[in-house]
Amino acid sequence: MDKKEKEKEKENKNEKIKVDEKEKENIKKQGKENEKIKEDGKPKKKEKKEKEEKEVKTFKIITLGNSGVGKTSIINRYIKNQFDTNIASTLGMNFDYKEIHFNNKDKIILKLLDTAGQEKYKSLAKSYFKNADAVLFVFSVDDKESFNTINEWMESFNSINSKINVPRYLVGNKNDLERKIEQNSIDEFARNNKIQFVSTSAKTKNNIDELFEEIGKKLYIDFLTKGDKGQNSINIKIIKKDQQSKCCLGRADT
Numbered sequence: 001m002d003k004k005e006k007e008k009e010k011e012n013k014n015e016k017i018k019v020d021e022k023e024k025e026n027i028k029k030q031g032k033e034n035e036k037i038k039e040d041g042k043p044k045k046k047e048k049k050e051k052e053e054k055e056v057k058t059f060k061i062i063t064l065g066n067s068g069v070g071k072t073s074i075i076n077r078y079i080k081n082q083f084d085t086n087i088a089s090t091l092g093m094n095f096d097y098k099e100i101h102f103n104n105k106d107k108i109i110l111k112l113l114d115t116a117g118q119e120k121y122k123s124l125a126k127s128y129f130k131n132a133d134a135v136l137f138v139f140s141v142d143d144k145e146s147f148n149t150i151n152e153w154m155e156s157f158n159s160i161n162s163k164i165n166v167p168r169y170l171v172g173n174k175n176d177l178e179r180k181i182e183q184n185s186i187d188e189f190a191r192n193n194k195i196q197f198v199s200t201s202a203k204t205k206n207n208i209d210e211l212f213e214e215i216g217k218k219l220y221i222d223f224l225t226k227g228d229k230g231q232n233s234i235n236i237k238i239i240k241k242d243q244q245s246k247c248c249l250g251r252a253d254t
Contacts, residue, residue, distance in 0.1 A: 061133065061135070061215060062113040064135060064136065064153045068140070069138045074171070074173060074202045075112045078209060079112065093114065095113045097110065098112065102217075110215075115128070132161055134167040136171050137154055138171045141180065173200050173202060176206070
């Protein structure tokens with residue numbers, strides 16, 4: 001091999017080395033780009049929220065009282081803004097839900113339990129007493145007997161749920177009808193039993209929303225502040241309702 005051929009061969013080798021190095025560089029560059037594409041395609045980890053979303057708490061409110069005093073009508077008026085004079089008596093237990101907001105920020109859910117007033121269903125109602133967060137003892141102001149039995153309902157409830165922090169309300173429904181119970185008797189009963197009295201009418205909607213808003217507000221404050229009474233200026237605004245009621249054994253009483 002003469003000198004010229006050797007120089008040419010050397011030149012070719014050098015050229016091949018350059019091509020190989022360039023190819024390696026391109027492969028390396030392409031690899032980095034592929035890695036970047038792959039990395040970009042991965043879902044990024046969510047940043048920690050500054051403030052975790054607060055728990056949506058469900059509170060159970062149970063209604064107790066004789067058949068026909070208007071427990072179902074009170075609930076239907078509040079949940080659906082409806083009143084039906086032909087509602088059948090309870091054959092078990094019904095329940096509905098209502099979601100309410102506080103200052104367009106926090107929210108809670110009220111689960112309203114509608115119990116049967118007949119004697120044979122009292123044992124079924126008792127199974128719900130223990131976990132109740134609030135209770136309404138309902139009588140009709142035009143039915144003295146329904147008022148006289150409230151004490152029995154209270155004793156039955158308190159024997160199972162004796163927690164003092166459970167709000168208890170005495171509700172005199174049907175105040176649109178002629179009163180057959182002296183207001184002094186009602187006031188005295190409420191005072192002796194340290195229970196708040198509220199006069200309502202499911203028919204006219206008198207004090208229905210106010211009653212449940214007050215209960216919801218109290219439950220919310222107690223849950224949030226563990227009994228701090230200094231925040232009773234919270235404003236409650238109802239924003240949503242669930243129209244689908246659920247039941248166990250039948251319909252509810254008026």
